[in-house]
Amino acid sequence: MYTYHHTPTFQEHSCPRSHSVSSFNKSIIKSELQLFSMDKEAECCSTHLIEGDGTFNRDGLDNFIKQVKLGECGLSYAVVAIMGPQSSGKSTLLNHLFYTNFREMDAYRGRSQTTKGIWIAKCPGIEPCTIVMDLEGTDGRERGEDDTAFEKQSALFALAVSDIVLINMWCHDIGREQAANKPLLKTVFQVMLRLFSPRKTTLMFVIRDKTRTPLENLEPVLREDIQKIWDSVPKPEAHKHTPLSEFFNVQVVALSSYEEKEEQFKEQVSDLRQKFFHSIAPGGLAGDRRGVVPASGFSFSAQQIWKVIKENKDLDLPAHKVMVATVRCEEIANEKYSSFVMNEDWLELEEAVQSHLVPGFGKKLSSLLYNCLSSYDEEATYFEDSVRSAKRRQLEDKLMQLVQPAYQLMLEHIRSETLESFEKALNDALKEGQGFAAAARDCTTEFMRLFDEQCQDAVIKQANWDSGKVRDKFSRDLDSHIAEVRASKLSELTALYESKLKEALYGPVEALLEGASDDTWPAIRKLLHQETKKAVSEFSSALSGFEMDEQEEETSISKLENYARGIVEGKTREEAAKVLYRMKERFTSIFNHDNDSMPRVWTGKEDIRAITKTARSSSLKLLSVLAAIRLDEEDTDKIGDTLVLTLVDPKKGTSKSITDPLASSTWEEVPPTKTLITPVQCRSLWSQFQRETEYTITQAIASQEANKRNNNWLPPPWAIAAMAILGFNEFMTLLRNPLWLLIIFVSYLLLKALWVQLDIAGEFRNGALPGILSLSTKFLPTVTNLLRKLAEEGQTPVNTGNHAHLAQSTSTASSEVTMENEMEYTSSSKHQN
Numbered sequence: 001m002y003t004y005h006h007t008p009t010f011q012e013h014s015c016p017r018s019h020s021v022s023s024f025n026k027s028i029i030k031s032e033l034q035l036f037s038m039d040k041e042a043e044c045c046s047t048h049l050i051e052g053d054g055t056f057n058r059d060g061l062d063n064f065i066k067q068v069k070l071g072e073c074g075l076s077y078a079v080v081a082i083m084g085p086q087s088s089g090k091s092t093l094l095n096h097l098f099y100t101n102f103r104e105m106d107a108y109r110g111r112s113q114t115t116k117g118i119w120i121a122k123c124p125g126i127e128p129c130t131i132v133m134d135l136e137g138t139d140g141r142e143r144g145e146d147d148t149a150f151e152k153q154s155a156l157f158a159l160a161v162s163d164i165v166l167i168n169m170w171c172h173d174i175g176r177e178q179a180a181n182k183p184l185l186k187t188v189f190q191v192m193l194r195l196f197s198p199r200k201t202t203l204m205f206v207i208r209d210k211t212r213t214p215l216e217n218l219e220p221v222l223r224e225d226i227q228k229i230w231d232s233v234p235k236p237e238a239h240k241h242t243p244l245s246e247f248f249n250v251q252v253v254a255l256s257s258y259e260e261k262e263e264q265f266k267e268q269v270s271d272l273r274q275k276f277f278h279s280i281a282p283g284g285l286a287g288d289r290r291g292v293v294p295a296s297g298f299s300f301s302a303q304q305i306w307k308v309i310k311e312n313k314d315l316d317l318p319a320h321k322v323m324v325a326t327v328r329c330e331e332i333a334n335e336k337y338s339s340f341v342m343n344e345d346w347l348e349l350e351e352a353v354q355s356h357l358v359p360g361f362g363k364k365l366s367s368l369l370y371n372c373l374s375s376y377d378e379e380a381t382y383f384e385d386s387v388r389s390a391k392r393r394q395l396e397d398k399l400m401q402l403v404q405p406a407y408q409l410m411l412e413h414i415r416s417e418t419l420e421s422f423e424k425a426l427n428d429a430l431k432e433g434q435g436f437a438a439a440a441r442d443c444t445t446e447f448m449r450l451f452d453e454q455c456q457d458a459v460i461k462q463a464n465w466d467s468g469k470v471r472d473k474f475s476r477d478l479d480s481h482i483a484e485v486r487a488s489k490l491s492e493l494t495a496l497y498e499s500k501l502k503e504a505l506y507g508p509v510e511a512l513l514e515g516a517s518d519d520t521w522p523a524i525r526k527l528l529h530q531e532t533k534k535a536v537s538e539f540s541s542a543l544s545g546f547e548m549d550e551q552e553e554e555t556s557i558s559k560l561e562n563y564a565r566g567i568v569e570g571k572t573r574e575e576a577a578k579v580l581y582r583m584k585e586r587f588t589s590i591f592n593h594d595n596d597s598m599p600r601v602w603t604g605k606e607d608i609r610a611i612t613k614t615a616r617s618s619s620l621k622l623l624s625v626l627a628a629i630r631l632d633e634e635d636t637d638k639i640g641d642t643l644v645l646t647l648v649d650p651k652k653g654t655s656k657s658i659t660d661p662l663a664s665s666t667w668e669e670v671p672p673t674k675t676l677i678t679p680v681q682c683r684s685l686w687s688q689f690q691r692e693t694e695y696t697i698t699q700a701i702a703s704q705e706a707n708k709r710n711n712n713w714l715p716p717p718w719a720i721a722a723m724a725i726l727g728f729n730e731f732m733t734l735l736r737n738p739l740w741l742l743i744i745f746v747s748y749l750l751l752k753a754l755w756v757q758l759d760i761a762g763e764f765r766n767g768a769l770p771g772i773l774s775l776s777t778k779f780l781p782t783v784t785n786l787l788r789k790l791a792e793e794g795q796t797p798v799n800t801g802n803h804a805h806l807a808q809s810t811s812t813a814s815s816e817v818t819m820e821n822e823m824e825y826t827s828s829s830k831h832q833n
């Protein structure tokens, strides 16, 4: 005997009064009690599923499912419903059979409706989880005779949702024409036909208040009644001849009256309870399980079924099942997706991969995805295969879309980091002196392997993504980096040898061209050949590390050779551009220096004509050397001869040929590419050269003549001889009278002093007239000044009256001044020259 109490709430019924059980069933009940005590009190509470006005209590059902943990049952659950006339003891039966707490009518208050709508409760202690629904009684006075709409709707609902339907009926109604349950059965059969491909439901007829007539005798009568009703139900064409057994598994049990034979009633109920254990096992009471929706979809399924029923539409159970599966799988998938999105491990991984390469990325993410998908599989396992798989694929797709950017980022990190390491490794290998090609090859192999390894590490098992494109890009990156480094190293190398060549050629070529002679071009050729050979040999050995093909190597070498030629050509062009300057320079240098490179002084003995000729010839040689590039042995021409014949010895030239060889823009045997100065240009340059050097020659001639004049101040010898003969007597007179000699000497001194003071020679330098005019103005002051000085000298106390001494000192001063002035004059005349 056990008792449990529950305070009734708005939507809950209190447990029935204490139940007493016979010793017969004590042991069974005891063991059940142990199980039952494990269940929470709440599980005994019944919940109003559908209210009397047809409102579906969705929240109530969801709470109920949560409380009894129905969602976790998968397919392991059974639903039992009871139908029957009002106040036929349905709730009493359920409460005794399943230990539920449906509200029963109080026998002392009279027969009135207690159950409105549909109630639901869990049957404690029964495995698997069994849910029972108590339906509003049929044929009730409360709804009126004609209001059978709810009756039909609830019957259809019970048939669609339940595995087992108990039909409660009075024993005395069996075989009676006006039995209370007949309209009910009719309704059941009618609505059953409205279910497309219905599941086979177990219809258990519970005969109440059984009489002494044994069940064996009652059952055939009942089955006959049922058959009759089935036959009388109008059926669609497809089910015209379908037997009742196709839709229903009919079972019949009879119970004693609860009111009159309570003990027996309880014993029988206890026996009946055993049938509900393991009801879903093969051969169990539940029978056909095709239409069962997984427990997690029960709430939604029940709501939808009720909605369809209320809208008075036919119920297509298979389609409904698919629909429930679709909705539920979608819900589960969304839930799993959301929880993956919020998963901390995933968020951490996603954040980390934004900035750097994450080791073990593939493994971590694969495991997170695996967990997410397996938890979906676990929850959705009982739903339609096709729907479940489709939704799984969708979930997978969504997850892949979510994680793909992270994967791509990961590949990008792998690519960029490996590329960076590759660049460093290649650089190090080259620094260590490894040959370029070998270093590039080794590094490529090594880093491609590393890249593959890291890509493998990032692989997401569920994704099956191909990293081929990134690999190709990586490979292209390596190639382009190698090509870049190779080009830069080659150009460095080329630049090195080019600069070496430039250094070796530039200055020497300039020097050779400056000293233009017949040997200039052979010497330049020799120099070019030697230096190029040396550079090419060094360059070739440096190129060996690049493992170039023959053609490429030849091209590089010939480029270097051409560069060398280019330097020489460039330098020659440079010199050719300033040939006039160089010619003048050379002319001036030769003209103004003697063979010992000493500056020439134009004394008058020099042969200016010959010197001019030599200097011009030499300048012309410069012109002929710079007129064309002659870098090849076969470059022979007659430019030199032509120029000499035409410009220096025009008589010889014109006597041989009538046409002017310089009246052309090309040289004979010289291609235009090698021509630097055309014949016409040579002529014009020569003319200009002559014009511009003419002044130097004129200056030299003038200087020579001036020198000559300076050296010829003595009168001619005949005049000296004439003077000696004619002046012999006067000379002798002077010798005989010393006074005259003194007077002459003093006069000479005075005149000399005047000459110096007046700077007569200087005054006449600018011409005779200006000289006379200047002297006439300066003469008197100078004489006065001279006399004043003499007077001052005469007045000095020491030498007063000593004329001899005055004369002597005047003479000395005068001679000093004279000497100074002479020196000044000499230097100024030299300067003028």
Ligand SMILES: Nc1nc2c(ncn2[C@@H]2O[C@H](COP(=O)(O)OP(=O)(O)OP(=O)(O)O)[C@@H](O)[C@H]2O)c(=O)[nH]1
Pocket: 085, 086, 087, 088, 089, 090, 091, 092, 093, 103, 104, 105, 106, 107, 108, 112, 113, 114, 115, 136, 137, 208, 209, 256, 257, 258, 259, 260
């Ligand atoms: N004669 C008889 N009366 C019973 C039996 N079982 C219960 N009753 C009585 O029938 C009355 C109605 O019982 P309920 O269990 O409330 O019946 P119900 O079918 O659930 O009633 P509604 O929910 O209103 O349709 C109560 O007074 C019970 O005591 C039985 O086996 N035989």
